[in-house]
Amino acid sequence: MSVLTLIRHGQASFFDANYDQLSALGEQQASALGTYWARRGMTFDDVYCGPKVRQRRSAELAISAGREMGLACPEPVVLNELDEYDLKGLIGSLMPELCRRDTEFAAALERFLRSEGQERLGSFRPMFEPLLHHWQSATAADPNLESWPAFRARVHGVIRHLQEAKGNGRRVALFTSGGFIGSAAQLALAAPDRTALELHWRLRNTSLTEFVFTRARFSLDTFNGVPHLDDPALLTYV
Numbered sequence: 001m002s003v004l005t006l007i008r009h010g011q012a013s014f015f016d017a018n019y020d021q022l023s024a025l026g027e028q029q030a031s032a033l034g035t036y037w038a039r040r041g042m043t044f045d046d047v048y049c050g051p052k053v054r055q056r057r058s059a060e061l062a063i064s065a066g067r068e069m070g071l072a073c074p075e076p077v078v079l080n081e082l083d084e085y086d087l088k089g090l091i092g093s094l095m096p097e098l099c100r101r102d103t104e105f106a107a108a109l110e111r112f113l114r115s116e117g118q119e120r121l122g123s124f125r126p127m128f129e130p131l132l133h134h135w136q137s138a139t140a141a142d143p144n145l146e147s148w149p150a151f152r153a154r155v156h157g158v159i160r161h162l163q164e165a166k167g168n169g170r171r172v173a174l175f176t177s178g179g180f181i182g183s184a185a186q187l188a189l190a191a192p193d194r195t196a197l198e199l200h201w202r203l204r205n206t207s208l209t210e211f212v213f214t215r216a217r218f219s220l221d222t223f224n225g226v227p228h229l230d231d232p233a234l235l236t237y238v
Helices: 024-040 053-068 087-101 103-114 117-122 124-137 148-164 178-189 193-201
Strands: 002-008 046-049 171-176 208-213 218-225
Touching (some): 002 053, 024 053, 053 171, 087 103, 087 124, 124 148, 124 193, 178 218
Antiparallel strands (some): 002 208
């Protein structure tokens, strides 16, 4: 059997105007992962990362740290299919519509927009979770937004491609984001769609979620592990 390791990117810059960049802590998390792999002698046949800066930078730092300790690791290949769900589309297309339809959501959005500091972080999920559920249950297609079925099919397509590739006993690493990992876990568990979103909220930055697979089987082995983050100060979710 082959092993697939999905890595969520390091902490991004949640409070900055440009979210899509690693924070200083996020860079530390990614480097710690590479050091951990080197100490364990972990090697991979293939490494891929999504196109976002936070995904690519996480892969670069982890591999660089591993190589500094003598770990042989292939150069990461950017794969657009490893991207997160369409955050800009959700905000630009669905958010105004949901505000008009749902006064509770509009109030939650207002609280988020007025909040600052740690309060802003705490008010994010109560606002964003209903938006994700609305996206997942939407029946009408929006040309400006990747739908939930299209996103799910994209995730499953990557996994199917790996399953159909030649060679047994391979180890593959994918640097991606929480939504992709949650959807992959949902597939392995044959769980309802809502499970993908529930799982993705729990994913820590640079956490490891592992699957074992063959052409006919795709099974969840471990979920959301952070053995490389032995300092509680390094445990983050954004």
